[in-house]
Each structure stands twice: as C-alpha cells, then as structure tokens.
Amino acid sequence: MKNFALILMSLLMMCCTKDDKAKAATVQEAGKTLVVYYSYTNNCHEIVTSLTSQIQADVMRIEPADKTQKYEANNYAIGTALLNAIKANPNDAASYPAIDPVSITDLSQYENIIIVTPLWWSQMAAIMQTYLFNYGAQMSGKHVALIVSSYSSSISDVVADSKRLVKNVTWMGDALWINNSNHRNRASLIENWLPTLNFAEKQTTMDKMYITIEGQTQTVTLVDNQATKTLVEKLQQTPVTVTLNSSGGFEIWGTLGFSLPTNNEQINAQPGDVILYNGSNICIFYGTNSWSYTRLGKIDGLSENQLRTFLKARESNISVTLSLNNTTGISSVRSNTESGVYYSLNGQRVENPTHGIYIKNGKKVIL
Numbered sequence: 179m180k181n182f183a184l185i186l187m188s189l190l191m192m193c194c195t196k197d198d199k200a201k202a203a204t205v206q207e208a209g210k211t212l213v214v215y216y217s218y219t220n221n222c223h224e225i226v227t228s229l230t231s232q233i234q235a236d237v238m239r240i241e242p243a244d245k246t247q248k249y250e251a252n253n254y255a256i257g258t259a260l261l262n263a264i265k266a267n268p269n270d271a272a273s274y275p276a277i278d279p280v281s282i283t284d285l286s287q288y289e290n291i292i293i294v295t296p297l298w299w300s301q302m303a304a305i306m307q308t309y310l311f312n313y314g315a316q317m318s319g320k321h322v323a324l325i326v327s328s329y330s331s332s333i334s335d336v337v338a339d340s341k342r343l344v345k346n347v348t349w350m351g352d353a354l355w356i357n358n359s360n361h362r363n364r365a366s367l368i369e370n371w372l373p374t375l376n377f378a379e380k381q382t383t384m385d386k387m388y389i390t391i392e393g394q395t396q397t398v399t400l401v402d403n404q405a406t407k408t409l410v411e412k413l414q415q416t417p418v419t420v421t422l423n424s425s426g427g428f429e430i431w432g433t434l435g436f437s438l439p440t441n442n443e444q445i446n447a448q449p450g451d452v453i454l455y456n457g458s459n460i461c462i463f464y465g466t467n468s469w470s471y472t473r474l475g476k477i478d479g480l481s482e483n484q485l486r487t488f489l490k491a492r493e494s495n496i497s498v499t500l501s502l503n504n505t506t507g508i509s510s511v512r513s514n515t516e517s518g519v520y521y522s523l524n525g526q527r528v529e530n531p532t533h534g535i536y537i538k539n540g541k542k543v544i545l
C-alpha cells in the first residue's frame with residue numbers, strides 16, 4: 179500500500195525537489211566554569227573547596243606578588259592603605275597592588291565565572307580587585323557570579339566593586355554572603371545557592387551520527403534542522419536501536435519509536451540519504467524516491483553497491499543502531515563500588531571527566 183502511494187505521489191511531485199546543504203545540528207550542553215578566588219586566611223579557600231565538590235569547574239587562586247604583607251597588622255593598616263589607594267584612583271593600574279602572573283590568561287574557553295573574594299573594610303579585598311582590574315574586560319559577555327566572605331559586615335559595597343570592575347556580563351543570581359557565624363554551613367549555603375544561578379550553556383556542533391548494522395559502522399553527516407537537533411539530544415542520552423525492513427527496492431525503513439519535529443518538503447531521495455518519514459519513521463536509501471520528507475542527513479562516501487551491502491537491501495528485520503559514538507551502544511550498565519569513578523558512554527574509564535555525559539555509580543550523570 180505504501181509502495182503504491184509512493185509511486186503515485188512521486189509522479190505528481192517529482193518536479194519540486196530540493197537538496198539541503200549538509201550543515202551542523204547545534205545542540206546545547208553545560209558551559210565551562212572557572213572559579214577564581216583570593217584568600218588571605220583561607221576562609222575563601224575552604225568555600226572554594228566546598229563549591230568545587232558540588233560543581234565541575236576549573237579553579238584559579240590569585241596570589242599577591244608580595245607575600246610578606248601582614249594585612250591585619252596595626253589595625254589592618256596595610257589593607258586599609260591598599261584600599262585607599264584604589265579608591266583615590268580606581269582607573270589607574272598603578273593604584274592596584276601587584277599580583278603574581280595568573281595560570282589562566284585566556285578566559286575565552288569559559289562561559290561561566292564564579293568570583294570568590296574576602297571583604298576588607300566593607301570593600302572587595304584589594305588583591306582580588308587587581309585581578310578583576312586586569313582581567314574583568316575578558317569576562318564581558320559571560321555569566322558571572324560572586325561569593326563574598328566577611329567576618330560580619332554586609333557585602334553590598336563588594337557587589338558594587340565587582341560591578342565597577344566587571345562590566346557587560348550577565349550576573350547570575352544574587353551574590354552569596356558567607357560570614358563567620360555561618361561559615362561552617364558553607365556546603366549547604368552553596369547547595370541552596372547554586373540552583374538560583376542561570377549557568378550559561380554552550381552551543382555545541384554535532385554534525386555526525388553513526389549507523390551500525392551487524393558490527394559495521396558508517397558515518398552520517400547530519401543537516402541542521404529541528405529534527406536532527408532533537409535526534410542528537412536523544413542520542414546524547416543513549417544510542418537508539420531500531421528494526422528496519424526493505425521496501426520498494428530503494429530503502430530500508432521503520433519506526434523510530436518516537437517522533438521528531440518535521441519540516442516536510444518534496445525531496446528526491448538519493449542513495450545514502452537518511453530521511454524522516456511521517457515524523458516518526460526513519461528511511462535509509464540505497465535507491466531513489468521522491469516524496470514529502472524531512473531530511474536528516476546522508477551516509478558519507480559509500481557507492482550505491484556498497485550501500486546495498488551495508489544496508490542489507492531487500493532483507494527484513496534489520497537491526498540498525500543510531501549513535502553519536504562509533505559504538506553499538508551499551509546494552510547494560512554494571513554499577514561499580516568505586517564511588518566517584520566516571521565511565522564514558524562506551525564504557526571506558528575516564529580519569530578526569532570534563533563536560534559531557536558519563537556513567538557514575540551505575541547512573542548517567544551530566545557534567
């Protein structure tokens with residue numbers, strides 16, 4: 179029935195075909211985060227340790243060039259003098275106390291930055307002000323959050339300092355204030371604060387998918403549309419295995435088991451084309467057919483004969499796995515007793531996981 183309808187419709191609509199240029203399907207994943215901090219008496223250091231046990235982030239500690247200073251001596255005289263110099267000439271680099279060269283000089287890889295600083299005389303500690311004076315401009319366009327540690331003073335002037343030194347950013351939530359009386363509860367304060375932040379996501383380009391049939395894997399270059407974007411998001415969670423059947427002497431096709439967004443148009447499908455039919459069926463072509471379809475992509479670099487072999491043309495019940503890794507996927511997940519150990523989706527142990535999807539303690543986690 180489907181074949182008859184296909185032939186009839188292809189005669190009617192053969193004239194208006196359109197070839198999409200293969201482009202990237204863009205998906206979102208969590209952006210990279212940097213925690214930058216200064217700490218004189220290690221309270222901020224302890225805050226950062228709690229923070230980075232809860233989020234995945236790179237960490238950079240700012241150090242003064244002069245490590246002999248006792249900021250608290252003579253009623254905090256040196257600390258006061260440093261702040262007064264900045265206040266007198268806030269736009270002059272010479273007003274800021276020197277700091278050691280920083281380990282990360284290029285912030286372009288980060289979407290999110292969390293600044294952790296002590297409060298000095300109700301202002302931002304002078305050493306952190308130097309860092310932000312030098313590098314605040316690089317934070318432009320990023321998502322930035324602030325944690326302030328004080329003995330008891332409130333932090334509004336530190337917030338004002340941060341806004342003077344770091345401009346054109348999206349401030350994430352309200353600054354978190356941790357003081358002497360609640361410092362011991364810093365882990366739960368941070369845990370409650372983190373969900374109030376709107377972390378930036380990173381646009382990632384995913385323009386490849388893999389098709390595996392009986393252990394043979396071929397690459398598909400995806401087009402950029404809502405259907406491929408949704409498909410990639412699904413495949414980021416887990417590979418999808420479908421059972422396809424040959425049909426019409428030009429394709430193997432069958433249900434995906436879920437629907438994707440359609441933008442159907444008349445397409446003259448060619449060998450290698452991977453196509454969405456009726457929103458929830460995938461068709462992989464080894465011949466040609468004209469129909470109203472949504473294009474998903476094209477198998478790279480196989481001749482028509484090679485496609486017929488790979489796709490098991492004219493066979494039935496062909497098990498086809500779609501994935502973003504060159505793998506047949508995970509059939510089961512064995513939980514391990516080594517808590518904190520991460521595995522990639524294809525089962526390999528990952529020592530230092532960065533952003534992405536991993537298996538930890540038998541569960542999928544997104545970093």
Ligand SMILES: Cc1cc2nc3c(=O)[nH]c(=O)nc-3n(C[C@H](O)[C@H](O)[C@H](O)COP(=O)(O)O)c2cc1C
Nearest residue numbers: 217218219220221222257296299300328329330331
């Ligand atoms: C020079 C200096 C000035 C300070 N001024 C204040 C202040 O005005 N109010 C306050 O509550 N705490 C003040 N503090 C205390 C620090 O804000 C507090 O101990 C903070 O937790 C220190 O963080 P750290 O251990 O990471 O350096 C001051 C500390 C220093 C060194």
